[in-house]
Amino acid sequence: MPIRPVTGMAPLPVDTPDDVAALMELLQRPDSDTRGLGDHLAFLAGTRPELFRPYQEAVITNMLERFDVNFEDQCLLLGGAPDQCVEHLARRLRQHRSFRDAWALAAIGSAAALDAIADDVRHGGDREEYELCGIWVPPTGPARNRFSPHRRAVFLAPIDKPGELAAVDHPVGLPVDQVAQRPSTTPISWHYLSLRHTDVPGLPAWPADRVHLVGIRAGCSWTLHAGIDDYGRYHSEAITYDEPPSPAEQETYRLLEAPDTGLGSVELRCYDADLVYCNGHIQLTPGVVGTAGGPPIGLYTNPSCRSCGRLMFHVVTVENQIREYGDGWRSLFICEDCQTVACNATGWN
Ligand SMILES: [Zn+2]
Known part of the structure; x- marks a missing residue:
């Protein structure tokens, strides 16, 4: 039902x-x-x-x-x-x-x-x-x-072979060196999802083919701001925390970072009568891990652009289970004028 x-x-x-x-x-x-x-x-x-x-x-x-x-x-x-x-x-x-x-x-x-x-x-x-x-x-x-009026349910399908990741439109589990300009020094430790922004109707124009939702070695309550290079990779990363993770917590996450785990492909589908509607969300629908487009969740402060100060444009919000790492919701925002991104992590409400 x-x-x-x-x-x-x-x-x-x-x-x-x-x-x-x-x-x-x-x-x-x-x-x-x-x-x-x-x-x-x-x-x-x-x-x-x-x-x-x-x-x-x-x-x-x-x-x-x-x-x-x-x-x-x-x-x-x-x-x-x-x-x-x-x-x-x-x-x-x-x-x-x-x-x-x-x-x-x-x-x-x-x-x-x-x-x-x-x-x-x-x-x-x-x-x-x-x-x-x-x-x-x-x-x-x-x-x-600062959001698209059009929303899409985000469905996850697992991928077994890393070689198949290159062929999908919206990959889950890319190597960090494909999304960070300086992989040896970046604080980015995890890739959740990349979206072809043209597949989410109503998003502003973006200079790169895809925009990436990434994570760092911390459970939740952090925001990562970054700029993008000519390949859409992130650089000049800066993180703000509600409370910085302890060295022990960071080590816990480091140990989880086995490459080629939790790989997948995401499909964006219109909302329809096949989703499960419960408690104001669709997360109980088998395969659904979040929503692209539409407004942000509405429970937590949303990031402002570090360059121009404007509230950033919401792209997508997914559960951390999209690729098991950290805890809670992961959201991606952009400032189309300054070509900056913000990824943030918030706990379950
Ligand atoms: Zn801006």
């Missing part, structure tokens, strides 16, 4: 306009299972978000507290909501701040919404609240989405 409500609620059909009407009636009841219904709404976002359009205004004005839907699904369900919704949210934010209102405004994503976000931040609104979900407010002009 593609809908597996996290609360154990028996799945309901979400295929027709009548099904969605029944779902929305349930959501209005005071005793409704909002998290279970949230998984139904995530399925709707992944399959037929247009069926939600008639309910955008009612949800935004009356039901946001009951709308238990993560930000990336909200973008699909509330995206392009009418301007009166924007005015309503902006008014509410001026009266009484709530992250739900700020995120709904961000999810609408229209020109009016991006203007309203910029106005909110310039009048004392919380910039960090928007940056968490990948939205940047420049010194002048409207806010900008």
